[in-house]
Amino acid sequence: MKKTQTYLLLLAVLLAVLGLYFSLSGKKGSLQERHRNFRLYQNAQVIRVEMHQKSGKSIVIKKDSNEIWQVNNNYLANESAVRELLGTMRHLNVRLPVAISEQQNINEALEKNGVLVEVFVKTHWINWPANIKLLPRVKREKRFLVGEDTPDGESTYMRLFSSDMPFAVHVPGQTGGLSSLFSVNENMWRDPVVVNLKPKEIKSIEVVFTDMEQESFVFDWALNNPRLMHKGLIIDSELIDQTRLMRYLESFSQLYFERLLNAYEDSLRMEQMIKPEFLKLTITDQNNRITTLRFFRRKATEEEFKTMDIVGDFDPNRFFLQVNEGDFAQARYFVFGRIMRPLSYFMIPASQ
Numbered sequence: 001m002k003k004t005q006t007y008l009l010l011l012a013v014l015l016a017v018l019g020l021y022f023s024l025s026g027k028k029g030s031l032q033e034r035h036r037n038f039r040l041y042q043n044a045q046v047i048r049v050e051m052h053q054k055s056g057k058s059i060v061i062k063k064d065s066n067e068i069w070q071v072n073n074n075y076l077a078n079e080s081a082v083r084e085l086l087g088t089m090r091h092l093n094v095r096l097p098v099a100i101s102e103q104q105n106i107n108e109a110l111e112k113n114g115v116l117v118e119v120f121v122k123t124h125w126i127n128w129p130a131n132i133k134l135l136p137r138v139k140r141e142k143r144f145l146v147g148e149d150t151p152d153g154e155s156t157y158m159r160l161f162s163s164d165m166p167f168a169v170h171v172p173g174q175t176g177g178l179s180s181l182f183s184v185n186e187n188m189w190r191d192p193v194v195v196n197l198k199p200k201e202i203k204s205i206e207v208v209f210t211d212m213e214q215e216s217f218v219f220d221w222a223l224n225n226p227r228l229m230h231k232g233l234i235i236d237s238e239l240i241d242q243t244r245l246m247r248y249l250e251s252f253s254q255l256y257f258e259r260l261l262n263a264y265e266d267s268l269r270m271e272q273m274i275k276p277e278f279l280k281l282t283i284t285d286q287n288n289r290i291t292t293l294r295f296f297r298r299k300a301t302e303e304e305f306k307t308m309d310i311v312g313d314f315d316p317n318r319f320f321l322q323v324n325e326g327d328f329a330q331a332r333y334f335v336f337g338r339i340m341r342p343l344s345y346f347m348i349p350a351s352q
Contacts, residue, residue: 035165038092038144038158040119046086047138048120054112057184061085062120076191088171088181089119089142095155096168106147106157106166114145115182116161149177187327192256194323195283195291199249206282207341215342219249230343240346248346251338252283257321257329269328272299273320279340295340296320298330 040046048062061077064070069077098106119142125135147157147166155170156178171178183189204220218229226245228235261269274297281293297314321331333340 035160035163036094036167038089038094038142038160038167038169040086040089040092040142042090044090044119044141045122046119046141047122049082049085050116050118050120051182051184052116052118053114053184059184059186059189061189071186071189075186075189076193077189078191081189085181088178091171091174092158092169092178093172094167095170098157098166098168103164103166107159107164110145110147110157110159110166114147114157114159115184116143116145117182118143146179146182149179153177187260187262190260192259192329193254194257194293194321195252195255197252197283197285199246199252201285202249202252203284203286203288204282205252205284206280207343208280209342210276210278210280212342215344217343217346219245228343228346235347239348241348244341244346248339248341255336255339257323257331258318260327260329265330266328269320273297274299274314277322281339290324292324294322294325295336296322 048060050058050060052058060072061082062070069079069082071077118140120138121141123137123139123141124133125137127133143161145159145161147159149156150168153176155168157166158169159166169178202219202221204218206218207216209215216230217235220227220229225237226242226249227237228240228245277294277296279295281295283291283293285291296319298319299313300315316333318330318332321329321336323329
């Protein structure tokens with residue numbers, strides 16, 4: 001009996017060693033294939049993508065413990081942008097080799113100005129037939145440099161990090177180069193949604209109208225009942241249009257800015273923005289996470305005055321939005337107008 005157990009144990013160890021060997025060795029392929037293998041395999045469980053430039057700029061896009069993509073551990077990622085990036089990497093294909101006479105210049109450009117892309121996947125040390133997987137691990141699956149688009153604009157110079165052979169790489173059937181997709185600009189990867197809460201996820205909302213103090217209010221949940229307060233006093237629920245109030249609370253989902261301002265646009269903002277903010281919202285959710293939104297009018301340009309029916313001196317369509325005292329974005333009233341309600345909006349007229 002003991003001999004049988006010993007043999008079974010030795011067999012298990014042998015199978016484990018063999019499985020580990022074959023998992024690590026894999027198919028080596030030809031020399032040329034190893035130099036041009038940029039494509040990420042279709043079923044790769046990507047959990048992190050890092051992009052670095054020698055200038056010091058970098059982006060880390062990774063899944064958190066809840067499988068939600070984050071950017072630099074500070075912001076929610078734009079999931080559609082992440083899907084586009086991963087989808088592109090799963091279809092990368094060499095279009096043309098770089099001529100030997102041009103390889104040195106291309107390699108120097110890749111080393112100096114290229115973006116180093118590293119892709120990490122969730123996998124296992126042992127992968128056996130019948131989908132048997134043992135010993136989970138995180139593995140760096142791809143590591144390559146991305147440079148400029150080719151002169152004809154139909155592909156992009158790339159090179160595997162461990163290689164010295166650059167190639168013109170594209171996605172078959174897709175026109176245009178790919179360099180802009182491998183960007184270390186944080187703004188490109190941030191989720192434009194700034195608030196996405198269901199009514200029951202909201203703990204309190206403080207609304208301050210800078211020039212209309214009488215229209216400012218505070219909303220909070222008290223014993224599962226919504227209530228409004230003005231100057232610290234609770235407003236009688238019989239005076240409030242409860243339908244409008246509930247519709248208001250349902251409006252705090254999928255609130256997104258149009259775009260974050262780049263350095264040039266932010267310098268123009270100083271001239272276009274009307275200070276102080278005309279509205280400030282402080283939103284606290286049931287987990288005590290606080291989101292602060294500050295709304296600033298945007299001055300209309302001369303061209304806008306000519307082409308639009310503008311009343312006053314500000315843009316009726318767009319404004320500047322600052323989230324959590326951070327970067328400024330351009331946003332639209334038609335998106336945020338539903339949460340820019342004054343206190344009087346919720347009050348039942350006295351005649352009723």
